[in-house]
Amino acid sequence: MKFINLVLKSAKRSKRRTLLTVMSVAIAVFLFASLRAVLDGFNAGAEASSSTRIVTIRSTSLIFSMPTSHAEAIKSTPGVQDITWANWFGGIYKDPQNFFANFAVEPESYLRMYPEIVLTPEERKAFLDDRTACIVGDGLAKRFGFKVGDKITLQVGIPIYGTQDYDFTVRGIYTSAGAAVDNQSMMFHWKYVDERSLVKGQVGWYVMQVAHPDQATQVSMAIDQKFANSPNETKTDTEKAFQSSFVSMFGNLNLLLGSIALAVVITTLFVAGNTMAMSVRERTTEIAVMRTLGFPSLTIFLLIAGEGLIMSIVGGIVGVTLARVVVNPDVIPTGGFIPVFGVNNTNLVTALALSALIGALAGLIPATMASRLKIVDALRRVA
């Protein structure tokens, strides 16, 4: 511990260099934490999904619908406790650029199945009582300034819903109590949409509640068995599988963001390692003097390595603080593309650990160099 002052002194030796190094580590850590946050954000929906909810879609593809008669058949499957359904409406709010998720749901059962949608009892009642009501997430409400009582008009995006615009009244602004439901969506009554739909009684997907996660596979198979070889074959899977199939649509995000993160780390290693090597070279004579005075080479090694570590960790702290402030839906609007957007504590810890790793690795070679210095040569040399 008595050497800490010496380490700090050496770091202060060239203030500009130390600052530049700290900043480059800070930037790397900032990028790394942000990339992790984005990736986690994409996966958050799948991660947080309930293990007792299962989803049935048409086996051909999600874009095809099923008749409402499936509901009765599914409900009678042993193990199914509750059922609700929804349709992707794909409505356009003023301009296709304003994209957000909007879907028609069977209101009462949907709210029952998704306790993550938090509404006040009054809002809930108002939503259920009004046929043309809709609820919007607080994130979406903030984005477009929607307030309870506002009228929202959606243009039809999918021809099956006719050509006339649909009018809705905001009856509630929900908050999300879990990442399985994002706060960027709009939901309204399935019946209201069905009445004007060109083909009646169509459902996009069913969501079922099972009592225990272990039953999910068995119940899913039983449901699909019921509709096998019918014109409307189904495919049932856990909510998690359903959600992660959406994430995988973007392509191989893990690989893309992962390789960028790797490049970030390598770049910083180059920069930090280089600086450390430079500062050691500059101090060759000094180190030789210390060795002559009797400092063991291990102490020298620790001194140099410690310097690298401290600079890097300081940079790391700056970086994560920056990431915490900047990566935030209030600063960068994501338009609901990323359901959960923010640097969480795991990201922070990982990024800090990374900065320590960078520091340790960057200091390794210069510290070894310094500790192995031949005193005679070093003293003879004029730096």
Add this chain to the structure above:
Amino acid sequence: MGLIGSYNLRSMIVRKATAAMTAGGIAMVVAVFVMTLAIAQGFRATLVASGSPGNAIVLRKGATAETVSAVLRPDVPIIESLPQVARGADGRPLASSELVVIIALPRQTDNQPANVPVRGVSPKAFEVRESLAMVDGRRFAPGTREINVGRLALGRFKGLALGSDVKFGAASWKVVGVFTADDAAFESELWGDVDLMMPAFQRDGYQSMTVKLADPSMFDSFRAAIEGDQRLYLKPQREQDYYAEQSQAMTTVIRVFGTFVTLILSIGAVFGAMNTMYAAVAYRTREIGTLRALGFSRIRIVTAFLAESIALALVGGVIGCILALPVHGLSTGTTNFTSFSEVAFKFRITPALMAGGLIFSAVMGAVGGLLPAIRAARIPVARALREI
């Protein structure tokens, strides 16, 4: 420049470890820059290649993609009879009325279900889209449950090998041929007879019509004819414009993301270059003093050090481009969110993109080298010479 140029070059070689590390940092930044933009480039090229300048696509008014469009059966003969539509050797119009639906097929890589477009086409489709060529097997026979698959779809999704049966739309379809289309989006699709697909998917209308124009310049009169017809609620577009528009949103997202990440990353690399150049200047204070004493002007010193920094960065840039090159031609895929279907495409590194990477590296070198170079020029001659 002779003396001073070789002086700077040789000093760079003397400090090879430091120089290599700095160049390495810049190389990584350039590699990331080139690779991310290669994704945008590839995605765009794939969609743009799908459009032919001599073709027009007709969609429902207001539809942004074929999947949300509708063309009614009675509309077809009206459009086919327009004089602007080219005729084939048999005198029949070169027009294809099509249906595009999305089916779920597992990906080869992660076994997750992907949204694969299935296109029902008219017999004339292969003449309308000239870039299509069969590489294996034969074209599907109209009136049968046979399909052709794009080469990229074959590589990306499971169960599409020649001769296999694919189940969708409550029927089974036999793969009888594999086609290429100059890397266009069609290569991610499955093609079959539209007249069999419509009942299979319980549809009773088309979604789009693609026609070959008798002459590309006739597009305006073709549009006027359709828009002037009260019976039609349709909007024609040049096929190229349609596909360019489809690629816009995704390309912009990737470009913005790539630029944002590389810009931030480049700040780190610039700091590294700055450190290196400051050190270079500090080591050589005496030498700089000597040069000044010999009569080299300040501006010569600034340009010399700036040039050294830029040269160093350019070496990094070249290495970065070389590092990025292996991804060229690698095939990957993402979802085209306007059509909600997965498009396979290849990373595409163009000479322009590499030039961009090199310019970017030079800029990083210039920014990182400027302050140290100015410092070098400002060193008072007398003090510099006195220093050991």
